[in-house]
Amino acid sequence: MVNTRIDERLIHGQVAGIWSTSLSTQRIIVANDEAAADPLQKSSLRMAAPSSMRLSVLPVKDAAENIRAGKYGKQRLFLLFKNPKDVLRFIEADGPIKTVNVGNMSYKEGAREVTKSIQVLPEEETIFETIASKGINVTAQLVPNDPSIDFMKKLRG
Known part of the structure; x- marks a missing residue:
């Protein structure tokens, strides 16, 4: 696992170009139930992912099971979540992570700014x-x- 990141935009320029390249990623795993259940979103994510990389769009629980079972062998994995709730569900499903990097969480009604690119709601805190x-x-x-x-x-600031 080369990176675990929360980015509500999922695969976009920063993830596809900068992060994946600098980490020599071989597979991007999007762990999000809604994306996994939506054929249109899955095909958009496939188009956004670099063609040199494998992509899995999975429900959170399946992502945790596959990674725990060693399904991807020695591949360099970039695990991507849409929100902190998915990260918590992944951990609760015994998904193996040590660190999570918070990328982009845009403003929603009632959110407060933690950094320029991260706004969190009280329930997300x-x-x-x-x-x-x-x-x-x-x-x-x-x-x-x-x-x-x-x-x-920064959050407790």
């Missing part, structure tokens, strides 16, 4: 606290050249 309480390191980093910051410290 609670979810992040739960994730951190399980020993997961939560960082924020927009692109690989940016310094990685301690997201929880």
